[in-house]
Amino acid sequence: MELLKRQEKWDITYTHALGEVASWFFVQIRDNAKIYGRRCAKTGRVLVPPRAFSDQTLEPTTEWVEVGPGGRIETFTMVYEPFQHLPEPPYAFGFVQLDGADTAIGGFFKGVDLSDPAKAAEKLAIGTRVKTVFADKRVGDLIDFWFELA
Amino acid sequence: MNAPRVGIIGIGQSAFKSRRDDASYPDLVREAVNIALAQSSLDLDAIEAIVYSLSPDAMVGIGNAERLGVDAVGGRNKRFLRINTGGSTGISSVAAAYYHVAAGACDVVMTAGADKVGECGDSQTVLNKIWDPIYERPLPQGTITMLAMSGIRYANKYGMSEEDMARVVVKNRKHASLNTNAHLRKETTVEEVMASRYISWPIKLMDCCPQSSGGGAMVLASERFIKENRLDAVWITGVGHCSETYYIGDRMGTGYTADHGDAYALGNSFKRAFKMAGITDPRKQVDVAELYAPFSNTEFHAIEAAGLAGHGEAVQGVKEGRFGIGGDIPVNPSGGTLCTNAIAVTAMIRVAEVALQVSGRAGGHQVKDAKLGIASGNGGDHQFFGTMVVEA
Numbered sequence: 001m002e003l004l005k006r007q008e009k010w011d012i013t014y015t016h017a018l019g020e021v022a023s024w025f026f027v028q029i030r031d032n033a034k035i036y037g038r039r040c041a042k043t044g045r046v047l048v049p050p051r052a053f054s055d056q057t058l059e060p061t062t063e064w065v066e067v068g069p070g071g072r073i074e075t076f077t078m079v080y081e082p083f084q085h086l087p088e089p090p091y092a093f094g095f096v097q098l099d100g101a102d103t104a105i106g107g108f109f110k111g112v113d114l115s116d117p118a119k120a121a122e123k124l125a126i127g128t129r130v131k132t133v134f135a136d137k138r139v140g141d142l143i144d145f146w147f148e149l150a
Numbered sequence: 151m152n153a154p155r156v157g158i159i160g161i162g163q164s165a166f167k168s169r170r171d172d173a174s175y176p177d178l179v180r181e182a183v184n185i186a187l188a189q190s191s192l193d194l195d196a197i198e199a200i201v202y203s204l205s206p207d208a209m210v211g212i213g214n215a216e217r218l219g220v221d222a223v224g225g226r227n228k229r230f231l232r233i234n235t236g237g238s239t240g241i242s243s244v245a246a247a248y249y250h251v252a253a254g255a256c257d258v259v260m261t262a263g264a265d266k267v268g269e270c271g272d273s274q275t276v277l278n279k280i281w282d283p284i285y286e287r288p289l290p291q292g293t294i295t296m297l298a299m300s301g302i303r304y305a306n307k308y309g310m311s312e313e314d315m316a317r318v319v320v321k322n323r324k325h326a327s328l329n330t331n332a333h334l335r336k337e338t339t340v341e342e343v344m345a346s347r348y349i350s351w352p353i354k355l356m357d358c359c360p361q362s363s364g365g366g367a368m369v370l371a372s373e374r375f376i377k378e379n380r381l382d383a384v385w386i387t388g389v390g391h392c393s394e395t396y397y398i399g400d401r402m403g404t405g406y407t408a409d410h411g412d413a414y415a416l417g418n419s420f421k422r423a424f425k426m427a428g429i430t431d432p433r434k435q436v437d438v439a440e441l442y443a444p445f446s447n448t449e450f451h452a453i454e455a456a457g458l459a460g461h462g463e464a465v466q467g468v469k470e471g472r473f474g475i476g477g478d479i480p481v482n483p484s485g486g487t488l489c490t491n492a493i494a495v496t497a498m499i500r501v502a503e504v505a506l507q508v509s510g511r512a513g514g515h516q517v518k519d520a521k522l523g524i525a526s527g528n529g530g531d532h533q534f535f536g537t538m539v540v541e542a
Contacts, residue, residue, distance in 0.1 A: 003171040008211065016283045045405055049285040055395040056407070074402040075410065077298040079290065080348040083274040086290040093289050094299060097403040104399035106289045117351050126306045142288035 021052045024064075030140035035132060037101050039063040048101035068098035069132035070150060075104075076124045078114050090114040096130055096147050107132075108146040123149065153426065155373040156251045157383030158540065160190030161502045162262075164364030166333040166490045169268040175210055178264035179222035182365030182495075186260065190369040191381065198256040199229035203243035203263030203366070205236055205494045205529070208276040210266055223262045223367075229255075236280065236529030237293075237442060239263075240366065240498025241536035245389050247370045257375040264365030265492035273361055280531060286397070294358065294445065296398060296531055298350040301447035303402070303411025305352070308462030310450060312352050314469065316343035318446040319356055319488065321474050326485025328475070328514035333362045333490040343446075357446040359491035366495030368502055384509045386501075388427030388524075388539030392419035398531060413448075416526060416535040417455035423524070424457070427539035432457035437520040438480050438507045440500040442527045444487045453481055456524060456537075475517060483507065483515045497527025501538050508542040 018026065021038065028034050038050035038061035045054065046065050053060050076094030092114055095104035110133070114120045129150040138144040162185030164170075170178060187194065200223045202216040212218055216232040219225075229250070235242040240263070247259040267273055274292040281287040304310055320340055326332035338356065346355040376383045394401070394408055394415040401410035408414030420432075429435050439456055443449035453464035458479050459472075467473055473481040482488070484503045487496050504523030506512040512520075521542045528535055 005171065010208065010211070014283070018284050022284050043405075047400075049397075049399070055397070055400060074399070075299040075303050077295050077302065077353075078348070078351040079295060081350070083278075083290070083292065084272045085275045086278065086292070091290070093295070095399045095402060101403065102405050103397070103403045106286055106291070106399060108289070117348055121351060126302065142285060 019052070021050050025050050026140035029144050030138045033134040033138070034066055035068045035098060035145070036064045037067045039065050045102045046100060047103050048098055048105050065100060067100035071096040071098040071130055071132065071147070073124060073126055073128045073130055075126060076109060078117060078120055092120065092124060094124070098132070106142070108143070110146045111148040154252055156248050156386050157371050157373060157376045158368055158386065158505045159371050159376060159381050159383050160186040160192070160369030161505060162186030162189065162367040163331050163499055163502060165331050166362040166364035166492055168333070168360065168363065170266065170363045175212060175215060175264060175266055176219055176222035178266065178363065178365040179219045179262055182264065182367035183223055183260070183262050186262070186367035186369050192258065192369065194224040196258050197224065197228065197260045197369070199250050199259045200225045201243045201246045201259065201261040202230065202232040203240050203261055203494050203498055204232055205234055205239040205265070206276060206280070208279070209270050209273060209493055211270060219263070223260065235534040235536070237444065237493060238497045238527030238529030238534045238536045240495045241501055241525060241527035241538060242391070242534070244368060244498055244501045244538065245391065245536055247368070248386055248389055251370055251372050257372045258369065260367060260369045261498065262365070262367035263494045263498070265494040266363040267361035267491065267493055268363045270361070282396070294350045294353055297445045297448050298353045299398070300410050300532065301352060303409060304447060304451055307411050308465065310447065310465050312344060313340055314465045315352065315357050315446040316340040317468050318449045319343045321468060322482050322485050322488045325475060325483050325515055326489035329484045330513065332485040333360050334485070335489070353445050353447065359444040359488050362490050362492040364492045366498045366502060368498060384505045385541050386538055387541050388423035388429065390419040390421070390423030390426070390537040392416070392422065392535050394533045396531065396533065410532070411451070412461065413451040413455040413528070413535070416452060416528060416537070419535040419537040420456050420526070423537040423539050429539060433479070436479055436522055436524050438483060438504060438517040438523040440484060440486065440503045440523065440525045441481055442487050442497055442500055443482070444491055446488060449481065449488070452526060456526065475515060480517045483512065483517050497536060500525035500527060501540065504540045508540055
C-alpha cells in the first residue's frame with residue numbers, strides 16, 4: 001500500500017543567560033583578550049572554563065586566575081563529514097590544558113592542513129604545545145579564540 | 151545485601167531497520183509490548199506499572215512523546231514513569247522497573263519504548279544540543295566527536311590502531327549476521343572498514359552505529375508472583391548505576407579522577423552490580439556480555455570497565471578472538487549497539503539480549519551454555535552508566 005510521510009522543521013530560539021561567572025570570563029576575552037579560570041579554595045584546582053562551584057567539592061570557587069595563552073593538547077578530532085547546522089568540514093577541534101589551569105577548555109585548532117588525516121593527526125598529537133590566538137573582532141563567545149601550533 | 155529476586159518473564163523487540171514507514175511511533179511501541187506480553191502469558195490487566203523508556207524527545211520529533219506512547223503501553227489507570235538518561239535510558243528503565251518490584255510496591259511491571267532515529271534528519275544536530283550552551287556548544291560537539299576524542303586518549307595511553315577498531319566492527323557484524331533482529335547484518339572485513347570514509351578521525355563510517363527504528367519491551371515480576379503462577383523466568387541479580395561529572399575537559403589535564411579515554415564510572419557501575427550479584431572474578435564467572443558501544447573504539451574501554459580484560463588489554467583480546475562467539479567471553483553476540491541503535495531502547499535491548507542468552511533462547515547467535523550474563527548502557531556525554539547481571 002502507499003505509505004505517506006509528513007515533514008516538519010523545528011526552529012526554536014533561545015536566549016541563554018550566562019550568569020555572573022561566565023559573563024565576567026567572556027567580557028575579559030572580548031575586551032582584553034585574556035583567559036581566566038576560577039580556583040577552588042578547598043583543593044586549589046583551577047577550573048577553565050570557570051565555574052561558580054567545583055564539580056569535585058561543590059564548594060564555591062573564590063579566585064580568578066589568568067591562564068594561558070600557551071597550553072597543551074589533551075585531545076582532538078578532525079571532522080570530515082558535513083552535519084546540518086554544524087560547520088563545513090574539514091575542521092579540527094579538541095581540548096587544551098592552558099598553562100596554569102588544571103582542566104581543559106575546548107576550541108578549534110587552526111593552521112593545520114587537514115587534507116591528509118594521518119599527517120594532521122601527528123601534528124595535533126596529545127601533548128603538543130599550542131598558543132591561543134584571539135580574533136580581531138570579539139563578541140564574548142567561545143569562538144573568539146582558537147588554538148594554533150606553538 | 152539481601153535484595154529480593156526479580157525475574158524477567160517477557161521480552162519483546164522489533165526487527166530493527168533504518169525506517170519503519172508502515173508504523174507510527176506508538177505503533178512501534180505497541181509492537182514490542184505485544185510480543186513481551188504474549189511471551190509472559192499475561193494480559194495487560196496484570197501489569198501494575200509502566201516505566202516508559204524514552205531518550206531525547208527531539209530524536210523522535212515529538213515533545214514528551216511518553217504522552218503519545220501511554221496508550222501503546224496500556225498505561226491507563228496504571229502507575230507510569232518516564233525515564234531518560236540518554237543512551238543508557240533503556241537500562242535505567244529496566245532498573246526503575248526492577249526497583250518497583252524489589253521495593254515491594256508492585257508484583258508485575260513493564261518497561262517499554264521505541265525510537266525512530268531514521269526519521270530524524272539531523273541526529274548529530276540534536277545530540278549537539280546536549281552540550282552546555284555557554285562553554286561547549288559553540289563548538290560542533292556531537293556524540294561521534296566526543297567518543298573520537300575518547301578513542302584518541304585511549305590510543306595514546308594504551309595503543310590502539312584503526313585496524314584494531316575495524317576488528318571490533320568485523321566481529322560485531324559477524325554476530326549481527328546471526329541475529330534476525332539486528333539492523334546491520336552484512337558481514338564485513340578489516341579492509342572494507344578501513345576503506346570507509348572518515349567521519350570524525352579516527353572514527354570512520356563503518357566504525358559507527360546506524361540510526362535504527364524499532365521498539366523494545368520487558369516484563370519484570372516478583373519471585374513470589376513467578377512461583378505462584380509457575381512462570382518461566384531469568385533473574386536480575388545485580389543492578390548498578392554510576393555517574394560522571396559533566397564537562398569533558400574535566401576528564402583530562404591534571405588532578406582528574408576519571409580519564410575521558412577510559413570508562414571510569416562504567417567500571418564503578420559494574421563493581422556495584424558485581425558486588426550485589428556476588429561476582430568476584432568476572433573473567434571466570436561471566437559467560438556472555440552485551441556492552442553498550444556505539445562506536446568501535448568504545449567497546450575496548452567497555453570490556454575493560456566490565457573487568458573482562460585489564461586496562462589496555464581489550465585490544466589484544468579482540469585480536470585473539472577472545473570476545474567473539476566461540477571465544478572465552480563473547481561480547482555483543484547480538485551484534486551490539488554498533489549494528490543496531492534505536493537510542494531509546496538500545497540499552498534495554500542489552501539486558502533483553504543477555505536474558506535471552508542465559509535462558510538459551512537467543513537463536514542463531516546463542517552462546518553455548520551461557521548461564522550468567524552482564525549488560526551495560528552509557529548515556530549523556532559519557533556520563534550516566536547502568537549495568538546489570540542476569541542469571542538463569
